[in-house]
Amino acid sequence: MVKLMNIYENTVEVKKEEKVKGYVHSTESFGAVDGPGIRYVAFLQGCRMRCMYCHNPDTWNIGVGTEMTSEEILDDAERYRAFWGPQGGITLSGGESLVQIDFTLDIFKKAKERNISTCLDTAGNPFTWKEPFFSKFEELMRYTDISLVDIKEIDPIKHKKLTGVDNKNIFEMIQYMGENHDDMWIRHVLVPGKTDFDEDLEKLSDYIAQIPNDVVKKVEILPYHTLGVRKYHEMKIPYKLEGIEPPTAERVKNAEKILKTSNYNLYKNWRPKII
Template sequence: MIMKLFDTTAPLNVLDQIGVAADGPIKGYVHSVESFGAVDGPGIRFTAFLQGCRMRCQYCHNPDTWNIGVGEEMTAAQLLDDAERYKAFWGATGGITCSGGESLVQLDFLVDLFTQAKARGISTCLDTSGQPFTRDEPWFSQFKALMAVTDISLVDIKHINSTEHKKLTGFGNENILDMIEWMSANGCDMWIRHVLVPERTDDDRYLAELGDYIKTLDHVQKVEILPYHTLGVKKYHELGITYPLEGIEPPTADRVKNAEALLHTADYTGYKTWRPAQNQK
């Protein structure tokens, strides 16, 4: 089987193909793992950071995850065997999370991983910005297969305005919002996240618009403001990449509170009682 990496910036019939043995299991490219993730979804979670992302968010703190087709090759079984060593710490809500990079770049691997995870009784969480999403086939069918074995998703809305989104990330947001609306209409539980960046995303007009948009969605269990930080600047310097937000400081506590009010974060409390599905959907 071939793991296909779909590039929505190119014609949709043009695929990046990273080969694996035709008679062997799908392999994913893993940047790193975190055994006790406390901020990567409900409960304590084993988080796999997958390699590859096509967006170039100005505030990205992991530019070392951008390249596609590099990293440690792992099968779903290998990754899950590693994760299960920590199962005793997960409790009723924990499990595994796939983050990135952008997890959906490795869609075939994700489907295989989450299918096997659910068969083992492991809760699954997808951390995504949604950039690869398309309703074109065969990608859309694979995405729906993924959602059938995903307990909850962490969805990062970079900017509600598509023009500003493109300035910030290199891509518009129409397909991303389309993904979120499909998830809302199809019973997919999610947390919505928004990174608050002075001079980029901290604008009351757009924050209010984003807050109004989230109100139209179903199955939103939590809304989070993530304050911008500068912890990734050192990586840019080490990689010889110009850091786009040089000189911009993290938002003040008052601006974070303002954003939380405009996004009505206190209204979304489902996460307090949320529990994963016990069996494969």
């Protein structure tokens, strides 16, 4: 008797690819100060730094927030594509976007598949040479058009007092990005009595000057503000900068002069890279 072949023999079960999910604090459809052009901004949940002047303490906790897939974020972002122009796109901010590096990488890979410009807003604290993080970071940079890098304070002792963490690995990240010609904007929040010391600003200026000059597209001073104080009171978290007022216009101009911000204007003609 002839044995009939089972048509299901030798078949391989194809599992549906699981979608990467992450935790999102909130989104903004029309961000004008979160990278080049007009950008859709997703504020990812989670940060290990505790910057004294942070205005989003509600983004600190890790593993909470609105669970979303990359597709859900990008589908929502594309509704505003008509406003982006040649420079705009999507920015991942926080919190700290690198805390959820798998989610960030998945979003950026799929964004580039849709020809969407990508901008990474980071303070660099999660950076490490250790695996598996570093390989993921290397890959992330291939899909990142530009990064907004927040340098909190160049002096390591003051940095730890200000943020609760060391800054050695942060500058290692910046060095790696510079050596690999990864475009960046550098930002520094000016806080009277905390990050507004001429000697430290001079050191920061010298540090930025040694980064390859085609990498740093813009340097900007962000004046400290008190808009987030209400959140601390509502969350019953002590606010460590009570009584400190925003910097005067003169101090902001002084910092801009020391950092030579007017010399860094390549952002005006900047365009996303094509993968």
